[in-house]
Amino acid sequence: MISTNRKPRAFAPDPAAPGQGCDSPGCALNGDYRAPKSRGNLREFHWFCLEHVRAYNASWDYYKGMSPGEIEAELRADTSWQRPSWPLGQNGAASRQQEALEAELRNFAFGAERPHQAPRPNIPAELRDALEIFGLVWPVTLETVKAKYKTLAKQHHPDANQGSKQAEERLKNINLAYATLRGKLAAAPD
Numbered sequence: 001m002i003s004t005n006r007k008p009r010a011f012a013p014d015p016a017a018p019g020q021g022c023d024s025p026g027c028a029l030n031g032d033y034r035a036p037k038s039r040g041n042l043r044e045f046h047w048f049c050l051e052h053v054r055a056y057n058a059s060w061d062y063y064k065g066m067s068p069g070e071i072e073a074e075l076r077a078d079t080s081w082q083r084p085s086w087p088l089g090q091n092g093a094a095s096r097q098q099e100a101l102e103a104e105l106r107n108f109a110f111g112a113e114r115p116h117q118a119p120r121p122n123i124p125a126e127l128r129d130a131l132e133i134f135g136l137v138w139p140v141t142l143e144t145v146k147a148k149y150k151t152l153a154k155q156h157h158p159d160a161n162q163g164s165k166q167a168e169e170r171l172k173n174i175n176l177a178y179a180t181l182r183g184k185l186a187a188a189p190d
């Protein structure tokens with residue numbers, strides 16, 4: 001028998017549960033398990049009982065239409081942007097909770113733990129940073145980049161983030177990355 005100690009306990013009750021009932025209509029159980037409300041808002045959660053968090057996770061369309069590589073890149077991009085001062089896996093309850101959430105997301109995105117190394121086609125060196133910022137995996141099309149830019153620019157616009165300086169910085173980086181990607185892709189023969 002093979003024991004997989006590294007497998008995250010994705011469905012352990014959350015110690016941060018606010019002690020309210022399950023969000024599923026008509027359910028009388030405690031909401032001890034959290035699930036992100038939406039793709040655009042990973043910091044707000046529904047709270048469900050175990051059965052309903054599983055049902056919710058199964059039907060959640062956060063990653064619909066994305067390849068596993070894109071999902072992973074998205075998780076990484078989210079990690080490096082949202083918590084610049086708390087590298088993944090360092091001390092701190094918030095960090096551990098975040099880590100558990102990301103493990104949970106990965107679990108239901110991939111069905112099980114998978115090797116982190118995926119074969120990658122040759123990425124043009126000058127595009128690596130831009131792709132990382134966009135959370136995209138090479139090769140990409142101009143259309144994908146444009147669509148992603150729209151989403152990111154909206155999400156990280158200072159107006160949507162209480163005028164946050166960090167959001168302004170992120171938007172600046174997004175704009176630079178967009179210019180780089182667009183320049184390269186528009187010039188490339190199809």
Ligand SMILES: [Zn+2]
Pocket residue numbers: 022023024027028029048049050051052
């Ligand atoms: Zn329930």
